[in-house]
Amino acid sequence: DQQVKQNSPSLSVQEGRISILNCDYTNSMFDYFLWYKKYPAEGPTFLISISSIKDKNEDGRFTVFLNKSAKHLSLHIVPSQPGDSAVYFCAASAKNTGNQFYFGTGTSLTVIP
Amino acid sequence: DTAVSQTPKYLVTQMGNDKSIKCEQNLGHDTMYWYKQDSKKFLKIMFSYNNKELIINETVPNRFSPKSPDKAHLNLHINSLELGDSAVYFCASSWDLNTEAFFGQGTRLTVV
Numbered sequence: 001d002q003q004v005k006q007n008s009p010s011l012s013v014q015e016g017r018i019s020i021l022n023c024d025y026t027n028s029m030f031d032y033f034l035w036y037k038k039y040p041a042e043g044p045t046f047l048i049s050i051s052s053i054k055d056k057n058e059d060g061r062f063t064v065f066l067n068k069s070a071k072h073l074s075l076h077i078v079p080s081q082p083g084d085s086a087v088y089f090c091a092a093s094a095k096n097t098g099n100q101f102y103f104g105t106g107t108s109l110t111v112i113p
Numbered sequence: 114d115t116a117v118s119q120t121p122k123y124l125v126t127q128m129g130n131d132k133s134i135k136c137e138q139n140l141g142h143d144t145m146y147w148y149k150q151d152s153k154k155f156l157k158i159m160f161s162y163n164n165k166e167l168i169i170n171e172t173v174p175n176r177f178s179p180k181s182p183d184k185a186h187l188n189l190h191i192n193s194l195e196l197g198d199s200a201v202y203f204c205a206s207s208w209d210l211n212t213e214a215f216f217g218q219g220t221r222l223t224v225v
Contacts, residue, residue: 002155032211034213036216041218041219042218042219043117043203043205043216043217043218043219044156044203044216045215045216046213046214046215049213089156093211095211098168098210099210099211100158100161100168100170100210101158101214103155103156103157105153105154105155105156106154106156
């Protein structure tokens with residue numbers, strides 16, 4: 001069963017514009033969420049996190065928003081840069097699942113120069 | 114200096130063989146993991162190893178066994194390889210079970 005879903009497999013954005021990547025989850029007990037970025041032939045690298053006690057977390061050009069009632073989170077990248085072109089995974093965990101992280105299937109972002 | 118390194122990067126082998134993938138982390142983390150990314154791009158946890166406690170994903174066949182000689186290493190042994198085992202396997206480590214993980218570059222296993 002897929003508890004974390006990223007329904008958009010790909011996204012293209014012009015350089016300088018905003019990129020919005022979406023993630024939905026089904027387990028209401030999830031309380032910690034991560035975004036990872038992955039380049040080809042490399043492992044995922046941690047980007048930004050958010051705890052369920054917050055609804056927004058910002059780090060430079062990256063902001064993650066959490067809507068608990070909708071079981072939805074999103075990653076905003078602004079302004080987008082060509083180097084942001086990668087696959088983005090969201091992941092979620094909860095104490096009642098042994099804190100293991102469940103990953104989405106990723107969204108491939110292409111930033112067009 | 115690579116934080117989480119796994120070898121080999123590519124592994125092609127025949128059905129029925131036994132193979133191992135090695136993983137080492139130099140971050141001083143207490144927890145290590147093995148993840149499998151299948152052809153549909155699902156990234157699923159296989160094992161986590163924290164303070165000598167092994168947590169196994171129940172969907173993982175017992176042909177897969179992790180071995181941790183010390184806190185910095187978590188190797189993955191696979192017996193009697195099957196075609197369906199073809200995937201990319203990622204090793205990762207973190208401070209504890211509920212913090213972000215650092216991933217290795219992955220091992221692409223192809224069973225023919």
